[in-house]
Amino acid sequence: MQIHDLPYPDPGVPDARSGPRFLWWLWRNQLGGQLKALAWGLLHFVAVSALPFCVGFAVQAVVDRSGTRLALTGALMLLCGTAIAVGDTFLHRAAVTNWITAAARVQQLLARKAAELGSVLTRRVAAGEVVAVSTGDVEKIGWFVEAVSRFTAAAVTVVVVCAGLLVYQPALGTVVAAGLPVVAVAVLPLLPRATRRADVQREKAGRATELASDTVAGLRVLRGIGGEELFLDRYRHASQEVRHAAVRSARMWSLISAVQVLLPGLLLIAVVWYGVHLVREGRIAVGELVTVYSSVMVLSYPLQHFEEIAMSYSFSRPSAKRAARVLSLERSAVAGGAARGAAGGDRAEVPRGDLYDPATGLSAPAGRLTAVVCGDPDTAGRLAERLGGHPTEPGRPVLLGGTPLDGLPLDLARTAVLVQDKDPVLLSGTLRELLDVPASGAVTAADALAAARCEDVLDALVQGSLVAADPMDARITERGRSLSGGQRQRLALARSLVTDPEVLVLDEPTSAVDSHTEARIAEGLRRLRSGRTTVVFTSSPLLLERADRVVLVHEDEVVATGTHRELFESDPRYRAVVTRETDDQPAADDEDALLDALGELAEIEESA
Incomplete structure (x- = not known):
């Protein structure tokens, strides 16, 4: 694989059981590039290590006044210099290629996993950790995977040089072979200890990144409550902890570097001292001493890669561990293998029928609008996630027409069921691009926008655009920040309606709009989704009144089923959630509250 061939057609299925296993899997999957780097590294290091022998031969030729041997030695030095240049050039090329391709493979794997899990990813892993893995961690992982081949070439070179010295000059070669x-x-x-300090540094850096990410995401809220300084102080404290951890880690690595300089120096002193003693005794020639001395000096170059491989592994191991943790996530505890196996065969049909959750007992009849009322918003979010094919309890998957959703191929499951969570994200681009999503084709963009009551949103987009006369060509800023919360919510609803899935699950789709707009959206939603299964998590009477069936979920279990009016009159728990009454401020009269709600609905319909 070359850089110009990226991205990979298929990055493969990673071994995400642990960080080291993931690193080993990456290395094996670019074996060809590793062997190239090893070959060029051997050429480079061996040529560098051969220079001292040439220098020793040249010195001895001068001592012996042999012009022929001196000329031959010069030719050998020229050959070694050429090999050094060629080896270094292609080693660098192969090393950078290995680094980039390994990092690119990890990024593709992370992108594929993010697409597979969707919004579930950030519910299982902190957003800051995901950002850290997809940015800085991929570089560190690529560094170690690339450094393995260079370290191997350096280690082989050290062994070869030691063997050569033992043959060339056994007395000094023994000292070198024992000391190296x-x-x-x-x-x-x-x-x-260096690894532990590096782990602490990376952990603190991840926390700081997470804090910064959360702060930026909630900046508008923080400004509203005046909490910028509080979070700024927290980030300052977190960044100082990262700095202190980095200094402690750097101290340990500087000690390791000092040892790597000191010990070769002591070995060199020992070789020179013993070599001079042998020369005085006439047991070795001056050229042989120069050769051994130069060889020991040159060996400090490949020995530096011993320190580099240790440092790269120490930094990449926690990064690989985090990446493996993200890549090991599955849609459910049992879904991964089954879904991949089904995807490899013939394409199955989209299942149809009632949507049923055995964990809570929730059932949404096919072709009908079912409203679900939960007293706890977190319960609603978890249940919406389950209905999307991400069960939280192994062995109890959600069924669509009797077919387990988590056993379907991912694309088929998303065609069958679409979940719009409470805080949908609008990507930057034109409105036409926003609504250009996989769809059945039965619902046009105009129909979806009309059902979601986006008329004022279209006007706002045209007014805010300098060049677009057609609202479909108007650009939406990042995350729709130029729009109000209600406008963003309605555009997200229109995007979901365009897809026209077999089952549409909406979590509080109208929580940020006024009551008049909400009543119109309820009517448009009912009309456009006629004949399709729709589940809406809400406590709004305006939506509940339009539902064919209302289900009350209490403590993760369905406790009541009926129409809005039936449940309002008969179930105090349902009435408490819908009217938002508390123990300190109970509803004055249940029947009067119901009549008031219905009167408000009739008034809104007349004004529409």
């Missing part, structure tokens, strides 16, 4: 393993492994006792 000590130099290479001397930093190992320091690595666990």
